[in-house]
Amino acid sequence: MSRRHGRRKPMAEINVVPYIDVTLVLLIIFMITTPMLQTGVDVDLPEAQSKTVESEGDGSNPPIIVSIKADGQYFLKIDNGEDESVQVDAINPRVVEVLAQKPKTQVLINADKTVDYGTVVTVMAALKNAGVPTVGLMTKPEEDQ
Structure with missing residues (x-):
């Protein structure tokens, strides 16, 4: 019986740290590539x-x-x-x-x-x-x- 009381209950929480890491990497990639997508003729508008x-x-x-x-x-x-x-x-x-x-x-x-x-x-x-x-x-x- 002492073993049974010494066991831990399984943890029911999701570890979100890897998702945060992936999101941060995607954010950095989009921040770098977005200015490169804006092209056009360089005109000095009035x-x-x-x-x-x-x-x-x-x-x-x-x-x-x-x-x-x-x-x-x-x-x-x-x-x-x-x-x-x-x-x-x-x-x-x-x-x-x-x-x-x-x-x-x-x-x-x-x-x-x-x-x-x-x-x-x-x-x-x-x-x-x-x-x-x-x-x-x-x-x-x-x-x-």
């Missing part, structure tokens, strides 16, 4: 005081972004893909092709602040003439000074 435009729908319809760099290069980003270099005369057919499949897609112009105003207006007018209902301009918020 600053303006404006409100953020919310995209329509559930986010499954990303906007078409036409980027104009300071050196005059044009880039086109469709469906959250990579920015691809295009000639100015190839922009309209590509945009019209996407809008034929997804008519509610927004079209945004992402131009460097040193780009000539006439260049931006010319691209905007060409998009409007191609049948794009609205063309937006991308800016970054003004910093408090």
Whole structure:
């Protein structure tokens, strides 16, 4: 009988230390890889005081972004893909092709602040003439000074 009273009861708690270790490792991996996933054309946007435009729908319809760099290069980003270099005369057919499949897609112009105003207006007018209902301009918020 003395042996029976000397036994320990089985422990019914789960050891969570290994789960915490795995979670910490995954957190570190995601913190390192997330900045690497954000790519795009490096454009120095003009600053303006404006409100953020919310995209329509559930986010499954990303906007078409036409980027104009300071050196005059044009880039086109469709469906959250990579920015691809295009000639100015190839922009309209590509945009019209996407809008034929997804008519509610927004079209945004992402131009460097040193780009000539006439260049931006010319691209905007060409998009409007191609049948794009609205063309937006991308800016970054003004910093408090």
